[in-house]
Amino acid sequence: MDILITGILLGGTYALIAMGLNLQYGVARIMNLANGEILVAGGYFAFIAYTATQLSPILTIFLVAPLAFALNWLIYRVMLQPLVTRAKTRGQLETDSILATFGLSFIGVGLMLSFFGGDYFSYSFMAVPLELLGNTYGANRVISFVMAVLICGALYLWLNWSRPGLSIRAIATAPAAARLVGIDVKHLSALAFALGGAVTAVGGALISTYLTLDASTGVVFTLKALIIVIMGGVGDVRGTIVAALLLGILETVVASLLDPGLTLAAAYVMFLGILLFRPQGLFGKKPT
Amino acid sequence: MSLTATDIRNLCLSALALGICALLPFGDNGYWLGLGVTIAMFTALATSWALFSGPTHYISLATAAFFGVGTYVTGLGIETLPFWALVILAGGIGAVLAALVGLATLRLSGVYFVIFTLGLAELVRQAITWVQNNSGQKGLYVLTDLDEAGIYWWLLGLTALVLLGGWMIGRSRLGFALRIIGDDETVAAHSGINTARAKVLLFMVPGAVAAMTGAILAPRYVYIEPSLAFAPILSFQVVIMALLGGASRLWGPLVGVIPFTFLLEAVSSNFPNQTTLVIGIAFLVIVYLLPKGFVGLLDAVLHRINKTGAV
Amino acid sequence: MASSVLSLRGVTKRFGGLVAVNAMDFDVAEREVVGLLGPNGSGKSTTLNLVSGALPLSSGSVSLWGSRISGLPAQTINRKGVSRTFQLVRLLASxxxxxxxxxxxxxxxxxxxxxxxxxxxxxxxxxxxxxxxxxxxxxxxxxxxxxxxxxxxxxxxxPKVLLLDEWLAGLNPTELQIGITLIKSLRDEGRTIILVEHVMDAIRSLCDRCVVMAAGAKIAQGTPSEVLSDKEVIRAYLGDDDA
Structure with missing residues (x-):
């Protein structure tokens, strides 16, 4: 029970991060492998804000979100849109965007290394025990989870009920048809990419309240987010949430019963299972 | 197919170039030989990488995983088996591992393949670390009488084998099938090509070569531990070198390996903290400035010269 | 039809809730040219994709000389002697x-x-x-x-069986005549041909028999002149008002 709840708490933040990546891949069609660096940058921001001015990470996210949004919007407009324009096929765009975002990822790590050094960073925010169903958990974990749920919920409602949200979903489902009904695909792709980046950075700020990060941990989160997105199905909000919770629980189970050093290996085994048996995602329809 | 006069001439020239390269240890035993080892290693890795990824456009980041497995084959077997047998064994294990990875991922789109290979080194590393922790053993000593020159010659031999093999594959049905698959997989299947089998077969080549490279280099490390053997950066370096040179020709990667090795060497000795930044910039240079590598640049220049020459 | 080269039995293809091809039955005899007709979106190309192995069937079966080929991958079907062109020409760019x-x-x-x-x-x-x-x-x-x-x-x-997906579409009248002559010569070499086609001239002069589809199902079959005067076929093409 203890493990289950810890897993769900972790999975909540994972869901947020994966949601960011899913927006970027599902709508803007960019498999953003620099996603983890945006997350770590969000974490750094929260860390600096907290150690320098005692600003609570819960408030920092309102600063992180617009900054990350602007940065990602710029990245998309300047670097990625030219690739979308020049790509003749989906496959070529895939290869180009993978290589370009790898480049961004390494540059991100390089910049953070030179500004902050290679040390781990952590701070103590609300590290007080909180009792839930007879067990105790870090209050920071619980708060992060609650925030993640609120943001995921808001995002879900926005995607389903607002006009731009609906347009974004239309692009994710059928980009060519979306263009025909007068949706500005270029503009909204940039918007979705920027929004995805903002969500990821907020996830980073939240996760930094209870996990230790360093400049080069980004890739681990990128991998986890990728696994979640593929497991949940590209563009599938419900699938993403379920997959994130499953991954959170699996990691916690492996870490507490087997060995904390095997969490990524466990995630990978799960990923392999998905590739072999349900490559279309947990809830994806079988293309028969 | 039979050999033409040009083929024979090229083969002789290549053999001659190889012979000259083999003389390096007699000229210098320190810095330059070390650099020679690095260049030979990356040439073998990048050329074999491009054999698969050039025609198919699948980006493999599994090099570090196969390489690490190879070093462990040597590390575990050096007490019981002769070195040459370990290199062959590593090649076999690398090929089988590549086949398994290929079977699981190559029938799906390229993204799945990239993601899976990206984490493969980490997966194997965590598994080996766990086994070592549970058996109370931290690392492995590899003690041989193989010196730097010996390692260099082994790697040079492997590189020659890769180039020869690549040349033969390029002329074979398998090579032709891969070119068709790279252009249009649907057409390939409707032309009678078993696309999954062709891709898996060819992916076994870089798998085997990377494992053999790891096995050959293990004596250089003396002490092997997982974080060293499975350093993920190796996979990225190989991708950059191969694409920088150009994956469309057999000798393309070589053109990328040499300048990039010197560049990284210069950067890491002068600005040791900036290597990640350099790798990042190299990726962007490839995507935005040199999408077809130096080979593509050369082709474009030659094309222009021909055009203006004709006018 | 004991000597049929290709036979489709209950061939059905569903995409999610949409039935693109619904229980198609027909046979093609050796050296026959069969036209597969129907309005846009009636499932002709999908039927061809099911025969060539580009798509898996949802149910039903396709047989070549009496042995089942449905369920086999495209490359195996090709090796058994079935070859095709694509609606949008696909060539190898490099x-x-x-x-x-x-x-x-x-x-x-x-x-x-x-x-x-x-x-x-x-x-x-x-x-x-x-x-x-x-x-x-x-x-x-x-x-x-x-x-x-x-x-x-x-x-x-x-190949023994050729599947041509609108191979004559988009040609000018002179080119069309050349194309028709070419396809005739292929039949004379002993090949069996299924063509998905909209060009009526080509259908009249080439096809021994036609199968007409509408909304995924077969609505008529017979010689070109039979099916082109069939009431239901006219309705499928032109709508109820004009029938």
């Missing part, structure tokens, strides 16, 4: 014209390699009207020539 044709000869029904494959490709290029153009890059070709390259590639494995 290769020249001759190599595009060789690509069809190396792995298919009857295999050739090396000198043999190149000579064979040259012969086919001659036959489809591209003699001497083997060294050209694809970018230099006119539209009809790209279609010719694709047909030559398709013929390179010496």
């Amino acid at each position: 290769m020249n014209v001759r190599e595009n044709v060789v690509a069809g000869a190396v792995f298919g029904h009857r295999r050739r390699w090396g000198r043999d494959a190149y000579d064979h490709a040259e012969m086919l290029l001659e036959k489809v009207g591209l003699g001497g153009k083997g060294d050209m890059a694809l970018g230099q070709l006119t539209y009809i020539d790209t279609k010719r390259v694709e047909l030559a590639r398709c013929l390179a494995s010496d």
